[in-house]
Amino acid sequence: MVLVVEDEPMNAELVSRLLIEDGFAVEVVRDGASALAAVALRPPDIVLLDWMLPRVTGIEVCERLKRDPSTRLIPIVMVNGRISANSFRWYRHAQPMLEVSIRSVSIGRA
Numbered sequence: 001m002v003l004v005v006e007d008e009p010m011n012a013e014l015v016s017r018l019l020i021e022d023g024f025a026v027e028v029v030r031d032g033a034s035a036l037a038a039v040a041l042r043p044p045d046i047v048l049l050d051w052m053l054p055r056v057t058g059i060e061v062c063e064r065l066k067r068d069p070s071t072r073l074i075p076i077v078m079v080n081g082r083i084s085a086n087s088f089r090w091y092r093h094a095q096p097m098l099e100v101s102i103r104s105v106s107i108g109r110a
């Protein structure tokens with residue numbers, strides 16, 4: 001499962017839709033505190049984590065997850081909320097590599 005942590009609804013919808021279309025299970029949360037709670041309830045295979053979040057920043061979420069022995073091995077991709085046409089082109093170009101990476105992480109946890 002991919003945990004998408006994004007406070008901008010449009011960005012969260014875009015990223016989650018692209019991942020779901022490519023066959024990934026996705027959970028979306030809107031802030032850092034919710035991200036930490038979601039990881040505690042159901043550790044994801046990978047986290048796509050926005051830098052700028054309300055309540056608890058993305059950097060702080062990353063630091064907390066990496067300090068905790070039970071979550072430190074979860075891969076985290078820090079993302080910027082600035083979505084543009086280039087972002088779409090990048091995703092489609094990098095999508096096969098991202099898919100292999102996420103699937104590899106998922107298989108490694110099975």
